Amino acid sequence: MAWSDLIYLPSVARTDVTTGRPIVMVRIEFPAGSKLTTPFNELYYWRTKGPRIYCCSSKEVQGVTNKANFTQNNVYSSGGDAKAVVPAIQYISQARGHQVMIMGDSISEGLGGTVWDYDALQRAVYEVSTPARPVEYFNAALHAQAPEVFSRMLDDHVERVRPTVLFYAPWSVNDVAAGGITTAALRRAKGNLAHVMASLQSKGVRPLVVLPEALPCNTAYRSVGANDSIRRDFNTTFLPSQSGAMVLSGYAAAFTGARTDGQDQIKAGSSDDGVHPNETGHDLLKVPPKTLLQLLLDRVA
Structure with a gap:
């Protein structure tokens, strides 16, 4: 598993709800010809139900190198469920758990x-x-x-x-x-x-x-x-x-x-x-x- 460097940023307060978990957005760009590690049975209801909502879109462009190239935001038409890579997020919490x-x-x-x-x-x-x-x-x-x-x-x-x-x-x-x-x-x-x-x-x-x-x-x-x-x-x-x-x-x-x-x-x-x-x-x-x-x-x- 590949990890990013630790990013020294706190969570940004949400404005859509008065209480709620932080929203995390992850952009991943794979070299051409890469084989993605994705859920064997795809995502199914993760986009609408479950513990944490997860939506994924994909497009075969260099969408991180040039963010303007990524214009596909519809998970259904982009095959988001089939091509979804589930990122593991490391974070440091203020409270113990x-x-x-x-x-x-x-x-x-x-x-x-x-x-x-x-x-x-x-x-x-x-x-x-x-x-x-x-x-x-x-x-x-x-x-x-x-x-x-x-x-x-x-x-x-x-x-x-x-x-x-x-x-x-x-x-x-x-x-x-x-x-x-x-x-x-x-x-x-x-x-x-x-x-x-x-x-x-x-x-x-x-x-x-x-x-x-x-x-x-x-x-x-x-x-x-x-x-x-x-x-x-x-x-x-x-x-x-x-x-x-x-x-x-x-x-x-x-x-x-x-x-x-x-x-x-x-x-x-x-x-x-x-x-x-x-x-x-x-x-x-x-x-x-x-x-x-x-x-x-x-x-x-």
């Missing part, structure tokens, strides 16, 4: 709702964040991946992000076979959690590590039957035994409905595909992390 890093699969990343990449964890962050107690997040989760892959995102990003809070989801349905998780996959889940903890120690980064509980999926999505007890034991026995981390308790319960043939089903109305939370599901799941983050903020001096 928290930097959150999120790791896991598509559920942690935030797929499956109306506003993509805005799940329970991201909602919790922005709903407790205030100018007096700012909280930001860096979404390092990877959809369609298992812990063997998404756990490595820590090595790629943690020294840059330097989180004070790390949400790491060690269990993924992507590594659960029909009939139940295999012994090898369960070992991978536990081993990759150990890798995350060891990497934090070796890099000298000491965030509060929070482990969201493993969530159920519906039988129609993946039938595991009575072997779903392994997931429940993972939540109730394995996760609480970890030194140096805390369990996000109540997370699985918020999303769990009836039990059928030994397999917990997702709470009715909380998922559209039997595995990913929908808007209702995200709003249920955000309560435990939101409560935790608010407790942390209340203790920030």
